[in-house]
Amino acid sequence: MNSDVTVVVTGVTSGIGLACARKLIAQGNKVVGIGRRTERLSAIADELRENFYPLTNDVRDSAQLKTCLKGLPAEFADISKLINCAGLIQGQGTLLDVSDEHVSTMLDTNINGLINVTRAVLPALIKSGCGHVINLTSIGAHYHYKGGHVYAASKAFVDHFGRCLRTELVGTKVRLTNIAPGKTRSEFALVQCAGDQSLADRAYSSLTPLEPMDVANSVLWALQQPQHVNINSIELMPADQELSYR
Numbered sequence: 001m002n003s004d005v006t007v008v009v010t011g012v013t014s015g016i017g018l019a020c021a022r023k024l025i026a027q028g029n030k031v032v033g034i035g036r037r038t039e040r041l042s043a044i045a046d047e048l049r050e051n052f053y054p055l056t057n058d059v060r061d062s063a064q065l066k067t068c069l070k071g072l073p074a075e076f077a078d079i080s081k082l083i084n085c086a087g088l089i090q091g092q093g094t095l096l097d098v099s100d101e102h103v104s105t106m107l108d109t110n111i112n113g114l115i116n117v118t119r120a121v122l123p124a125l126i127k128s129g130c131g132h133v134i135n136l137t138s139i140g141a142h143y144h145y146k147g148g149h150v151y152a153a154s155k156a157f158v159d160h161f162g163r164c165l166r167t168e169l170v171g172t173k174v175r176l177t178n179i180a181p182g183k184t185r186s187e188f189a190l191v192q193c194a195g196d197q198s199l200a201d202r203a204y205s206s207l208t209p210l211e212p213m214d215v216a217n218s219v220l221w222a223l224q225q226p227q228h229v230n231i232n233s234i235e236l237m238p239a240d241q242e243l244s245y246r
């Protein structure tokens with residue numbers, strides 16, 4: 001990948017999305033960062049400066065998303081890469097322990113939101129002649145575990161969605177990569193535990209988790225392969241995380 005390309009990153013206000021934005025900008029690219037939290041976006045815009053364009057948007061709102069993208073300033077309008085990081089897990093326990101609201105939020109964000117953004121950005125990627133979609137899935141898409149139910153299945157959806165989309169992108173010069181990380185130190189566990197920090201800390205107490213930058217390194221590696229190479233999928237996890245865990 002040349003530097004000075006424009007990349008849309010969803011879920012940019014924390015974790016893997018933020019690490020991707022930092023790394024892309026450090027390498028001379030521009031980032032349109034999509035997130036829900038305006039204050040966080042402003043702080044990130046202050047940090048990353050003129051090559052970062054903040055877009056406050058909930059990926060579930062496809063109409064607002066399209067309007068925002070149409071209104072991009074000219075210097076951010078030539079989008080050629082999309083990194084779909086927005087996603088979350090809510091609630092713990094069995095399927096019956098999770099509230100209806102949490103089920104809807106996970107499905108709407110992890111599945112519908114990702115489809116919304118991909119459909120909104122894809123025409124620009126095709127037009128660029130060097131497009132690339134990176135989907136952040138999860139090892140939950142590949143391995144089943146207790147408590148995974150809706151979240152892990154939503155990531156399995158994204159994995160399969162990406163593989164199917166890839167078949168129709170052949171000939172468009174748009175590449176597609178699914179990246180499936182294991183336990184990564186981020187707000188992921190805190191959101192799952194509804195803000196209970198001590199409970200969230202337990203998720204990382206028995207191993208050395210991946211850092212968001214470890215995953216961002218995989219994203220950049222996939223983007224930087226020569227144009228004739230499509231990395232279909234990458235799976236990475238902490239060295240001491242078991243395959244069938246929990």
Ligand code: 8X3
Pocket residue numbers: 137138139140181182183184
């Ligand atoms: C989440 C991966 O291992 O924390 O996407 O369940 S893990």
